[in-house]
Amino acid sequence: xxxxxxxxxxxxxxxxxxxxxxxxxxxxxxxxxxxxxxxxxxxxxxxxxxxxxxxxxxxxxxxxxxxxxxxxxxxxxxxxxxxxxxxxxxxxxxxxxxxxxxxxxxxxxxxxxxxxxxxxxxxxxxxxxxxxxxxxxxxxxxxxxxxxxxxxxxxxxxxxxxxxxxxxxxxxxxxxxxxxxxxxxxxxxxxxxxxxxxxxxxxxxxxxxxxxxxxxxxxxxxxxxxxxxxxxxxxxxxxxxxxxxxxxxxxxxxxx
Numbered sequence: 001x002x003x004x005x006x007x008x009x010x011x012x013x014x015x016x017x018x019x020x021x022x023x024x025x026x027x028x029x030x031x032x033x034x035x036x037x038x039x040x041x042x043x044x045x046x047x048x049x050x051x052x053x054x055x056x057x058x059x060x061x062x063x064x065x066x067x068x069x070x071x072x073x074x075x076x077x078x079x080x081x082x083x084x085x086x087x088x089x090x091x092x093x094x095x096x097x098x099x100x101x102x103x104x105x106x107x108x109x110x111x112x113x114x115x116x117x118x119x120x121x122x123x124x125x126x127x128x129x130x131x132x133x134x135x136x137x138x139x140x141x142x143x144x145x146x147x148x149x150x151x152x153x154x155x156x157x158x159x160x161x162x163x164x165x166x167x168x169x170x171x172x173x174x175x176x177x178x179x180x181x182x183x184x185x186x187x188x189x190x191x192x193x194x195x196x197x198x199x200x201x202x203x204x205x206x207x208x209x210x211x212x213x214x215x216x217x218x219x220x221x222x223x224x225x226x227x228x229x230x231x232x233x234x235x236x237x238x239x240x241x242x243x244x245x246x247x248x249x250x251x252x253x254x255x256x
Contacts, residue, residue, distance in 0.1 A: 005236045007242040007244060008244070009244045009251065010245045010246070011246055011251040014248070017247070018049075019053045021245055022053045023056040025205060025243070025245075026053070026152075027062050029149055029203050030042075030066045030150075040070060040149050041072045041148050042072070042073060042150045042151070043074040043151045044097075045076050045077075046075070046154070050152065050154070051096055054097035063101060069102060069107075072107045077193065078111035078112075078113040078191040080117050081113050082114040083114065088113060090113070109127055111178075118180045120191055121176070121178045122178075125138060131146070134146065137176065138175050142196070147202065148202070149201070149202050149203065150201065150202070151198050152207065153198070155208045155216060155217065155232050159216040160231050161206070161232040162198065164232075166229055168181050168231075169181060171195070174196055176194060178192070179191075198237075199234075199236060199240070201240045202240045203240055204235055206242075208244055208245065208250040209246070211250070213249075214250055214253045215253065217244065220244075
């Protein structure tokens, strides 16, 4: 990655092993955070790739390795749909993970995709401010952004992550941890954590699967720094650990 931002590229054989390795890392980070701070805060990813991870976490040996009553769930982004809509990231997480492990309902902090996007983004920023005890819900100072223990991310074939899409206004957002991002190619808004919010995490883990990710992953890791073209390049945690967990198809151009 440009400017010598350190990262780990972990290449495994196939999507199933990506899910296994992600589950191992999820559990390890949960155990570390809970032992150190008494809680584990994680921002989940949407899309299809996390389903396999969720399916592992709700089964042994992973399920009993996590103190779920000390886990607090957040979301990296959300579609502007009701929670029971098939496109809802929260709905997918609810059906595959949240209702299958003993997480207290009050520990689940969802983005309200059914509300006005601008108002929903502001409300989620306030929710983060309250939970993490931040001085304000954004601004220039890093301490005004949440410090998640783990942020799970995917990467689209266009290099987007969360709902930070190429050429969209959210890529320039430096004043708020959450924004309502209009995505012209989708003709819709998305709620998303902004890059400064993600970059405060202790651990950021990209799950990158499939041959259609080979070109963008190469550009993100080894190409010219063009975050307006490849928004995943914006994810550059100042203090945290950045990992790209990829199968061999996704890493075909980027192997070390």
